[in-house]
Amino acid sequence: MINAILVFNNHGKPRLVRFYQHLTEEVQQQIIRETFHLVLKRDDHICNFLECGSLFGGSDYKLIYRHYATLYFVFCVDSSESELGILDLIQVFVETLDKCFENVCELDLIFHMDKGGLSAAPSRAVSAVKNINLPEIPRNINIGDINIKVPNLSQFM
Amino acid sequence: MALKMVKGSIDRMFDKNLQDLVRGIRNHKEDEAKYISQCIDEIKQELKQDNIAVKANAVCKLTYLQMLGYDISWAAFNIIEVMSASKFTFKRIGYLAASQCFHEGTDVIMLTTNQIRKDLSSPNQYDTGVALTGLSCFVTPDLARDLANDIMTLMSHTKPYIRKKAVLIMYKVFLKYPESLRPAFPRLKEKLEDPDPGVQSAAVNVICELARRNPKNYLSLAPLFFKLMTSSTNNWVLIKIIKLFGALTPLEPRLGKKLIEPLTNLIHSTSAMSLLYECVNTVIAVLISLSSGMPNHSASIQLCVQKLRILIEDSDQNLKYLGLLAMSKILKTHPKSVQSHKDLILQCLDDKDESIRLRALDLLYGMVSKKNLMEIVKKLMIHVDKAEGTTYRDELLTKIIDICSQSNYQYITNFEWYISILVELTRLEGTRHGHLIAAQMLDVAIRVKAIRKFAVSQMAMLLDNAHLIASNTQRNGICEVLYAAAWICGEFSEHLEEANQTLEAMLRPKVTTLPGHIQAVYVQNMVKLYASILQQKEQAGEKEAAQEITQLMIERLPQFVQSADLEVQERASCILQLIKYIQKLQIKEVPVAEEVIALFAGELNPVAPKAQKKVPVPEGLDLDAWINEPPSDSESEDEKPKTIFHDEEQRHSRHRQPEIDEEELARRREARKQEQANNPFYIKSSPSPQKRYQDTPGVEHIPVVQIDLSVPLKVPGMPMSDQYVKLEEERRHKQKLEKDKKKKKQKKEKRGKHHRHNSLQTESEEDIAPAHRVDIITEEMPENALPSDEDDKDPNDPYKALDIDLDKPLADSEKLPVQRHRNVEALKSPDSEAPLVEKKSKKPKKKEKKHKDKEREKDKGKKKEKEKKGEDLDFWLSTAPPPASSTQPQGEPETSAAVVAEPQEVKKEEREEQEEEEDDEGKKSSKHKKKKHKKEKEEKSKDKKKSKKKSHQNKEETAESVQNGTLEDEPLPPMSSYRLLAENPYIKMTYDIQGNLQHDSQVTVSVIFENKSSSFLKSMELNVLDSLNTKMLRPEGSSVHDGIPVPFQLPPGISNEAQFVFTLQSIVMAQKLKGTLSFIVKNDEGSTHDKLDFKLHFSCASYLITTPCYSDAFAKLLESGDLHMSSIKVDGISISFQHLLAKICFHHHFSVVERVDSCASMYSRSIQGHHVCLLVKKGENSISIDGKCNDSTLLSNLLDEMKETLSKC
DSSP states (O other), rough: EEEEEEEEEEOOOOEEEEEEEOOOHHHHHHHHHHHHHHHSSSOOOSEEEEOOOHTTTTTTTTEEEEEETTEEEEEEOOOOOOOOHHHHHHHHHHHHHHHHHOOOOOOHHHHTTTTTGGGGGGHHHHHHHOOOOOOOOOOTTTTTTTTOOOOOGGGGO | OOHHHHHHHHHHHOOOOOHHHHHHHHSTTTHHHHHHHHHHHHHHHHHTOOHHHHHHHHHHHHHHHHHOOOGGGGGGHHHHHHHSSSSHHHHHHHHHHHHOOOOOOOGGGGHHHHHHHHHHHHHHHHHHHHHHHHHHOOOOHHHHHHHHHHHHHHHHHHHHHHHHHHHHHHHHHHHHHHHHHHHHHHHHHHHTSSSHHHHHHHHHHHHHHHHSSHHHHHHHHHHHHHHHHHHHHHHHHHHHHHHHHHHGGGGGGGHHHHHHHOOOHHHHHHHHHHHHHHHHHHHHHHHHHTTTTGGGGHHHHHHHHHHHHHHHHHSSSHHHHHHHHHHHHHHHHHHHHOOOOOOOOHHHOOOOOOHHHHHHHOOOOHHHHTTHHHHHHHHHHHHHHHOSSSSHHHHHHHHHHHHHHHHHHTTOSSSHHHHHHHHTTHHHHTOOHHHHHHHHHHHHHHHBGGHHHHHHHHHHHHTTTTHHHHHHTTSSSSHHHHHHHHHHHTTTTGOOOSSSHHHHHHGGGGGGSSOOHHHHHHHHHHHHHHHHHHHHHHHTOOOHHHHHHHHHHHHHHHHHHHHHSHHHHHHHHHHHHHHHHHHHHTTTTTTOOOHHTTTTOOOOOBTTTHHHHHHHHHHHTOOOOOOSSSOOHHHHHHHHHOOOOOOOHHHHHHHGGGGSSSHHHHHHHHHHHHHHHHOTOOOOOOGGGGGGGHHHOOTTTOOOOOOTSSOOOOTTSSSHHHHHHHHHHHHHHHHHHHHHHHHHHHHHHHSHHHHHHHHHHHSSSGOOOSSOOOOOOOOOOTTTOOOOGGGGOOOOOOOOOOOOOOSOOOOOOSOOOOSOOOHHHHHHHTOOOHHHHHHGSSOSSSSSSHHHHHHTTHHHHHHHHHHHHHHHHHHSSSSSSSOOOOOOOTTTHHHHHHHHHOOHHHHHHHHHHHHHHHHHHHGGGGGGGHHHHHHHHSSSSOOOOOOOOOOOHHHHHHHHHHHHHHSSSOOOOOOOOOOEEOSSSSSSEEEEEEETTTTEEEEEEEEEEEEEEESSSEEEEEEEOOOSEEOOOOOTTTTTTTEOOOOOOBBBTTTEEEEEOOOOOOOSEEEEEEEEEEEEEEEETTEEEEEEEEEEEEOOGGGEEEEOOOHHHHHHHHHHOOOEEEEEEEOOOOOOOHHHHHHHHHHHHOOEEEETTTEEEEEEEEOOOOOOEEEEEEEESSSEEEEEEEEEHHHHHHHHHHHHHTTTO
């Protein structure tokens, strides 16, 4: 299960936050802060998984993140999720945003909180991915059945 | 000017939307908090407006602020207002805000129930969707209970969009309201085969998530999932299923065998890395579960390891990480196949990515062997030196210790080496793990007797160099090792060569800067040292030297007496006095050493951490009982301390041992054992072989250490462990040479087939003899301690509630509550303390007696159930036909035989029935009139679904009776209260009658219609000829001659149940009603009308409701004297009394009040409030029943019925 989806920028400012379990605002902010400090330390060429059970109060949880230009997309999942699958999911999520906003950038997320069901975007991406069933397999995409191109990172500038 | 400001602020108040807010926050970087609090004030103003658009805008802004960490729970009510807006865009904002800030503690959440229900049934699918999404985030047990049924209906919605969401949210509902799992499960299972892939994958997700927590309940789904796995092409679904299989295989190894092939195929064929990875993972799980018996799977292991190697070698760090992760799983069972990739893993230790290094470390843990331990640890030590971050270095440190100490130091061949590694680790600056190292030092020194001498010398060196370690006590924990060092030097001071020097080191003024607890240990162990020096000097006759040392102590101890730490102070002043006394004696030239050393005589044995917990409570000892009444005098307590500790006798004996002869010893041991056995406070030592050491006296059992003294041991500050590595290599080489020599000799002697075998063995690690004969003392455990590890289970697991057997057919009780008024619940159980506890143990309920039967058999029937379930699975797992274990219960009425048919079928039927009932509420509404009115009054609710379960109480009480009936474990034969009503070639009807406590003049007749033909039965209508006393309750407006339509149709072979309510005036007599069922038979040839006559028999027992009664209330009732009495006697009873009681409970709705041997009192109550009390006595072959009841007619009729039942036994 996905436990939380956090999107924040390079300075740790939350841009899109979704917790699927109830936590008080304080705890939420603390998690965002700590997650931010954890991912910030890691440079771009090391693996995208972090074991941080303590953060959510369960050893089963893992952080899986991707970093696009100014934004970090962090998913907190438990062991029932495929790590590689989630990485792809993040990719698809970003692309969904890209489709929604045409050349999505951080400002889109900031200014369109209410637009197009952004709140539901993560779950939409989830269902979108899970329904798509295409055969082509681009490199560095781990789930074979989604046909997505890696977005141009400059779009995020 | 002021006006302008006001105007401006008003403008802002109305105009500022989310964008403006965001922009504003960005423009107020310096005083963000101030700006936001100002915005919140504005939002509060906006929320006071009546305009919903303004409110929605305000709530929208709040959601953003919530994300930034501001509490918005104060706006909960406004959020609900926005949720109930009719416009979708507003509604969505409301639900979004709710999902962000509502939780179980939100008090207004109960106001949302109706709003959500309304949205769920909205014609607009997006309304429904947004409600489902929102609900998933804030569902509470109450909401889950109230809405479960609505959500379940949505699972069959026409739009896949809704179905998908409904399926997913069911998981949350299950978590909050576990009772809904069983009723909803059949439909959920059905969704696995939904035509829409999205819904299908949602169902897979939910079931996988459920199964992950309680896999054993889902084993029976394995065939279905297997089919999905081989047919699906959706990788997401495949991954989930494969992960699920990974959880199932440990429970059913045969499943694993079946999985290996398709999984290997997938591994070969798939190009999706994620799928490949999960396949490998599951194959590993399978192999682990099979690890015992199946040698021919080495190919699969090889395949996995090989694929994982590819992952690890990949440049993608993520794959590398996962590869290592999976590798560590293989390692547990097939270490050999992983060990061949040691090079690769050691290489990963150099990776720049910390996560990968940590994973590699994990792997190393399992890869060590006697042969490579030193080498690996050496590598790690290099890493320790290089590591920059303290966290990683600490991790390395703990890993080194873990690796070395694993499975009782299994891989350590040379403890000197290990001690020097530990000593080297003490040079780490700023580590938090000083205590870990200290614990290891202590453990090794205590448990490995042979190493004590060496350990003591090393520790003495540490103490000597304490200034290096303790230089910065404030910021590092490494000074903890001094604790260990001081203790070891003191405790094993007899091994110390330069005791004087060590004592001086411990008395240095610098020591007073150490933490208190360490100083305390210092002080205590100084005395031990002092004692041994004293003895040494006295024996050597050096009185001067002895006095000198005493003088030294007296001079230096005062610095500890002044310590701020109480413990240190107390010990120091105590000891100072002691030594002053010794000094006096010394001046008088009295030899004191013997007595001083006696203070510390005796040996300490390691005790297992769990030992205390495992001491079995002796029979007859009640730990909770007062030993003395509370205001006790302290005398009894005085005795305890003595017995808690090792008995004194043993301690002293150590020094007297040489004089004691064997016989005497044996005698004493016997006596001691006797004493210990009688002593409840004594922790008995384990009967392990090592234990002998403590019993057998003398030094000959301490293994002799062959220390090569050519090695300079005491070079302070120089790493030494490396030398051991070299030494070890040399040693092994020598050993090998020797062996080879021997072998050559052997070869010469007998050249034979053994030769090759032998030379192979030289390579294996078993051959590496440890450098010292090392005896590791196992930790002591109390005798007959159970080897259980259950104490590790977490009792608060939220998923425990979902551990529900899903294969059992559904009982009616478990139907999801349909919308109804809360009062019903409150009414439910005036006397239901017990039922509450039993809540989770699915209760058999009135409506579907046939299921109740099942339940009834629960105790023993469960076994059968399992068997059956097992059979299904067996059949699938092995192609061979299942063993014919037809344990069809004898004498079981036909109806229950039908139930035993196919669990799946039953479920299906159940499901249909539910659906139909939902569709059909309208028709049933009449019987709920009363309740409906109430409901309408109190809730302004839309009249929707009506409860078909008004007789909650009644059900629960039936459950009670069942429990009553099966108080003992003795298996009971299956019973069914469903009696045959009528039968013809098309249809068979069985029925059961249940009283209804809420309506004192109503009973419910449940009729099961079973279609026996191959035709379709429809338009069934049931009609009875009302009598004066008994009338069928018909919908308003229909005449007494109209029948009541049966609310479903019956496809061939299907059975279903309908309920009819009858009103009665008098219940003291049994009644018979004639009736007719008319129906249309539809088959290929067309449809024909047909009818079936029947006679409905209302026995008096059916007016009784099982009501539990306490024995004191029962006694009072009997005493009251206003009961009529009557009795019967039945001869020729052959069944057991227990069985007989169960029958009465079951068929006549009684409950057992009390039972003494072959005599029992029973109680029941009629729907009109008659008390019925029974006294049942069993004679030789007979049974006598005395009854008391308010109404004599009722009683005699009841007894007659009972007689009839019993005479059949």
